[in-house]
Amino acid sequence: MTLMPAAPAPPATTPQTSTLLHAPVIDWFRAHARDLPWRRPEAGPWGVMVSEFMLQQTPVNRVLPMYEQWLARWPRPADLAAEAPGEAVRAWGRLGYPRRALRLHAAASAITERHGGEVPRDHAKLLALPGVGEYTAAAVASFAYGQRHAVLDTNVRRVFARAVTGAQYPPNATTAAERRLARALLPDDEPVAASWAAATMELGALVCTARTPSCGRCPIADQCAWLAAGSPAHDGPPRRGQTYAGTDRQVRGKLLAVLREAVSAVPQAALDAVWHEPVQRARALDGLVADGLVEPLPGGMYRLPLT
DNA sequence: CACCCGTGGCA
DNA sequence: TTGCCAAGGGT
Numbered sequence: 426m427t428l429m430p431a432a433p434a435p436p437a438t439t440p441q442t443s444t445l446l447h448a449p450v451i452d453w454f455r456a457h458a459r460d461l462p463w464r465r466p467e468a469g470p471w472g473v474m475v476s477e478f479m480l481q482q483t484p485v486n487r488v489l490p491m492y493e494q495w496l497a498r499w500p501r502p503a504d505l506a507a508e509a510p511g512e513a514v515r516a517w518g519r520l521g522y523p524r525r526a527l528r529l530h531a532a533a534s535a536i537t538e539r540h541g542g543e544v545p546r547d548h549a550k551l552l553a554l555p556g557v558g559e560y561t562a563a564a565v566a567s568f569a570y571g572q573r574h575a576v577l578d579t580n581v582r583r584v585f586a587r588a589v590t591g592a593q594y595p596p597n598a599t600t601a602a603e604r605r606l607a608r609a610l611l612p613d614d615e616p617v618a619a620s621w622a623a624a625t626m627e628l629g630a631l632v633c634t635a636r637t638p639s640c641g642r643c644p645i646a647d648q649c650a651w652l653a654a655g656s657p658a659h660d661g662p663p664r665r666g667q668t669y670a671g672t673d674r675q676v677r678g679k680l681l682a683v684l685r686e687a688v689s690a691v692p693q694a695a696l697d698a699v700w701h702e703p704v705q706r707a708r709a710l711d712g713l714v715a716d717g718l719v720e721p722l723p724g725g726m727y728r729l730p731l732t
Numbered sequence: 733c734a735c736c737c738g739t740g741g742c743a
Numbered sequence: 744t745t746g747c748c749a750a751g752g753g754t
Contacts, residue, residue, distance in 0.1 A: 476750080477750065477751095478751095479750090480749085480750040480751090481749095481750070481751045481752070482748095482749060482750085482751055482752095483749065483750085484748085484749045484750095485749085485750080487749090488750090521749095522751090522752090524752085524753090525751090525752085528752080528753095555752095556751090556752065556753090557752085558751060558752045558753080559751090559752090560750075560751060560752085561750085561751075561752080564750070576750085578750045578751080579748090579749075579750070579751085580749095580750065581750090626750065629750090630749095630750075635747080635748060635749085636747075636748080664747090664748095666746060666747065666748090667746095667747090667748095668746090
């Protein structure tokens with residue numbers, strides 16, 4: 426066996442392998458990005474933050490009209506903070522996960538009190554806000570302020586799983602390895618990194634989709650490890666599906682729907698009508714009260730929270 | 733870390 | 744029709 430010539434050490438100016446992905450993905454984004462309202466300059470950091478809360482586990486198409494309504498009604502954090510939290514819950518409509526509305530209201534209050542009404546730029550300060558986790562803090566810092574952060578949402582995780590790792594789907598929970606990979610792939614230059622974050626998310630949302638990816642339209646198909654391996658089916662633990670019918674969540678949804686429609690406080694009987702099983706019904710109502718989504722009043726009356 | 737938390741569209 | 748899935752966060 427002959428000795429292969431040693432590979433020459435790459436000159437310092439040679440880009441690392443990962444950067445071969447940057448230009449095609451960012452170029453694709455420039456050509457194909459959707460014109461979403463929270464991407465327009467006039468959205469501002471508050472618009473970005475509102476959109477990020479709404480987009481948590483909720484599709485873009487359902488968020489669009491709610492986003493417009495919210496920004497028209499509450500153009501600044503202080504405007505929302507001045508309202509009762511119940512008004513945020515009511516205006517949330519049927520977006521789902523109404524605790525997000527409560528947390529967004531609480532975040533607006535914190536921004537008003539602690540940050541002079543301006544959405545903070547600092548990642549740690551963003552992370553300290555109610556309802557802002559690792560993803561949302563990075564997203565706001567990156568999209569609203571152009572900073573360099575690894576933005577690791579379900580779309581990006583899937584793109585990396587396929588293109589780099591060669592797996593059809595990422596792990597159920599975000600792993601340290603994924604965070605490491607996301608940081609390693611992040612372009613050095615700050616504005617380029619911000620473009621990369623938005624571009625990889627959009628690629629996952631439009632092309633590298635969960636069910637039937639459009640690999641024929643993918644700008645990095647020629648570099649995709651999963652495609653190169655013949656698009657092998659997912660192996661590993663199945664992502665456990667979420668049943669809904671008959672759960673407390675469904676009951677909570679029905680109870681809250683009654684309170685959202687009501688102009689003022691609602692009697693117990695009106696809530697009892699939405700679900701036949703009294704034990705589960707009571708548990709669901711108790712849960713809503715415990716979460717601060719419902720305010721119990723004397724005399725068995727209930728309403729959305731005023732404070 | 734596993735589980736809880738809404739809702740609706742689509743294959 | 745029925746799962747699957749959608750820019751997660753909190754406990």
